[in-house]
Amino acid sequence: MVDLPDFEPDVLSQPTRARIFALLTERREPTGTEEIATELGLHPNGVRRHLEHLTEAGLLNRSKHHRGRGRPGDHWSVAPGANPGGDRPTAYADLANWLIRAFPSDRGEVSQVERTGREIGRELAPPRKEDSAAAFREVMAALGFQPRLEPAEDVRIACSLGNCPYRDAAARNQELVCGLHRGITAGILDELDPDAELITFEPKDPYTAGCLVRAG
DSSP states (O other): OOOOOOOTGGGGGHHHHHHHHHHHHOOSEEEEHHHHHHHHOOHHHHHHHHHHHHHHSSSSEEEEEEEEOOOOEEEEEEEEEOOOOOOOOOHHHHHHHHHHHHSSOHHHHHHHHHHHHHHHHHHOOOOOOSSSSHHHHHHHHTTTOOOOOOOOOSSEEEEEEEETHHHHHHOOOOOHHHHHHHHHHOOOOOOOOTTTEEEEEEOOOOOTEEEEEEOO
């Protein structure tokens, strides 16, 4: 079991930090300091201080990226173990649960949901990169799954998911919710690595998580 860092419950109560974290969640890939500052209309120096605070709080990862000559620049992405804390409005969770209850679990409906999930996954995928496994981890982290890449020689990507952001809805209708997630996962892989095929998608108890994804 990997020990996750302790998160500051109020780290996102500061509006600028909340905006930065939301932007990186939406981007689902490492983004440079100046690009973040430009996107939000802020000065890079101030943005950097907020980025460092979010990193110290365990919400972001910092990596070095080379861009032409000169020193490599800092790029920031949502940490695989990020858990910003706080509860979503109850109406949001209620709506998800009501929608799940409204769908029957017959095979035809689940197949349609999975096909729709695959379309959504293609839209969620970040631009293609050389390291498709790292890119897959980044997008799963941004979606709240707390992913961990596993060593594997026989597949391109092996990943376990330490958190289920859909757990309450999945507890009501796991077949349907996991069908949607399986489709989303396949769609993301379609874009990140067109030669990869989703070989294993093994759901677990949504409250203990640990779902396994293998693609090769």
